[in-house]
Amino acid sequence: MCRCRKSAGVYVVEPDEAIASYIELKCAREKVRRFKLLRAGLDHIPLPDDSTDLAVVGSIPEGLTASALTELTRVAANVLIVENNPLSSPLVEAPMTDAGFRPGTVGVSGLGPRRCWWRTSADRSPA
Secondary structure, eight states: OGGGTTSSOEEEEOOOHHHHHHHHHHHHHHTOSSEEEEOOOTTSOOSOTTOEEEEEEOSOOSSOOHHHHHHHHHHEEEEEEEOOOTTSOOOOHHHHHHTTOEEEEEEETTTEEEEEEEEOGGGSOOO
16 A cells, blocks of 8 residues: 555445454555545446546455446446455456456565456447
């Protein structure tokens, strides 16, 4: 969160109460400005359409649903999903590519290179 200190604003969506409390405490200690914690799941994100520039999912819940992908792309122009948990099964490629995501690799501190999925504003189909 310390890297987000100077951002235009940060939303964190976290359904787990213990993790949410930790994030709030960490952000307060790091003096993250314009921070809002949303105690919600990815299937219903309480934000308006196209309200964020970037959504980053760093811990994928088991069975990332089609509705979660739809919600992420509804609220964010660009979405990065990182397969951080080495104990989780990899995401199935077909639903990801069907939703407009492209596979890639990103370096994660402490874990090394991890598979990720990108969907950028350029990947959106015109309305």
